[in-house]
Amino acid sequence: MSEPNDFPTPTLVSVNGVQLEVFEAGRRHAGRPIVLCHGWPEHAYSWRHQVPALVEAGHHVIVPNQRGYGNSSRPTEVTDYDLAHLSGDLVALLDHYGYEDATFVGHDWGANVVWGLALLHPSRVDEVISLSVPYFERTEKPWIEWMEEVFGADNYFVHFNRRPGVADAIFDANTSQFLRNLYRKNQPAQEPEPGMSLINLAQARTPLGDPVMSDQELAVFVSAFETSGFTGSVNWYRNLDRNWHLLADVDPIVRHRALMIYGDRDAVQKSERLTEFVPNVDVVSLDCGHWIQQEMPRQTNQTILGWLDRTIR
Numbered sequence: 001m002s003e004p005n006d007f008p009t010p011t012l013v014s015v016n017g018v019q020l021e022v023f024e025a026g027r028r029h030a031g032r033p034i035v036l037c038h039g040w041p042e043h044a045y046s047w048r049h050q051v052p053a054l055v056e057a058g059h060h061v062i063v064p065n066q067r068g069y070g071n072s073s074r075p076t077e078v079t080d081y082d083l084a085h086l087s088g089d090l091v092a093l094l095d096h097y098g099y100e101d102a103t104f105v106g107h108d109w110g111a112n113v114v115w116g117l118a119l120l121h122p123s124r125v126d127e128v129i130s131l132s133v134p135y136f137e138r139t140e141k142p143w144i145e146w147m148e149e150v151f152g153a154d155n156y157f158v159h160f161n162r163r164p165g166v167a168d169a170i171f172d173a174n175t176s177q178f179l180r181n182l183y184r185k186n187q188p189a190q191e192p193e194p195g196m197s198l199i200n201l202a203q204a205r206t207p208l209g210d211p212v213m214s215d216q217e218l219a220v221f222v223s224a225f226e227t228s229g230f231t232g233s234v235n236w237y238r239n240l241d242r243n244w245h246l247l248a249d250v251d252p253i254v255r256h257r258a259l260m261i262y263g264d265r266d267a268v269q270k271s272e273r274l275t276e277f278v279p280n281v282d283v284v285s286l287d288c289g290h291w292i293q294q295e296m297p298r299q300t301n302q303t304i305l306g307w308l309d310r311t312i313r
Contacts (some may be wrong), residue, residue: 007048007169008063010071015092016085018073021065022093026055035090035098036063039108040233041171041179043070046107047219049297050304057305062102064093066113068232069225078164081232082116082239083246089115091124100124105304107131107293109236118254119247128258128278129304131292135273135278138252142241156198160237170202171230176222178202183218184209185288185295212291254278261300263288283308 008023023044034054036047044063047272054061065072067089080258090113094102101124111133118125139146148158160167177300181201211218262270266289266296274281276278284303288295 015096016088018067021071023063025051026060026287029058029060032059033102034059035102035104037106037110039110043221043224053301074232078235078238081235083116083243086113087120091121093122101126103127105129118256119250125256128256131261132268134274142242142244160234168231168234174202179221183212185212212294265289
């Protein structure tokens, strides 16, 4: 496994009214930019296995801690974490480095942001690579209202919105235990219990499954969240209905060339209608759980690089 000191040294970049902590490598390959967007509750360091491989393949790799994470800005207003702000940060990051567009790679919530970026700023996106989370079509009702009807009031998406601050405080009080329990691989491919599963996980004493990373690697995540707290990152969830409204009049079709990488053991469901909304998508499944690029780094790198070189379709 990669060790923390193998990762690029960060810089703080002022964009879109905030400062982002950005890790970059391979700038000498200007003209082949690729931006890696982490999920929740993650960190730019979740891409530690991909950065060297992408640099070696000739890319300028840009890995931000998005707003609310690490040493990036943590605005206090909940609405400052909506899709317009998050995608605006990425557009401003391209402007900062002087690129018209880039390949954007997203995992988990980072995938949601990248899909949204392709809708809101299609000219700034060259290609899309999504890990775990497929394009999520706009429902008839706002997403949280829809989730509450389908999954119940205890669903964690709903709970984060209906009981603001409760989950954040529990995660903050149990940071190390929560992350240690969460980062487990090869979990069964089933939906998690709809109740307070994440909060229970934060308080559980006996985690299930093998760890995704070493203690030294986990310490990077724990240290970051002990500094930042969880509220900024959880605020992304609290903008789902706002995002639903923001996308009301936007063309819902992503026409970019795209790659969707699923984990066969991931609890996130595969999309049965992906090609209806992303007609130029190629789909690959790996035998792993949710933390795809950390659980199977070599296979993930081979898949991404093969697709970028047009050898995987």
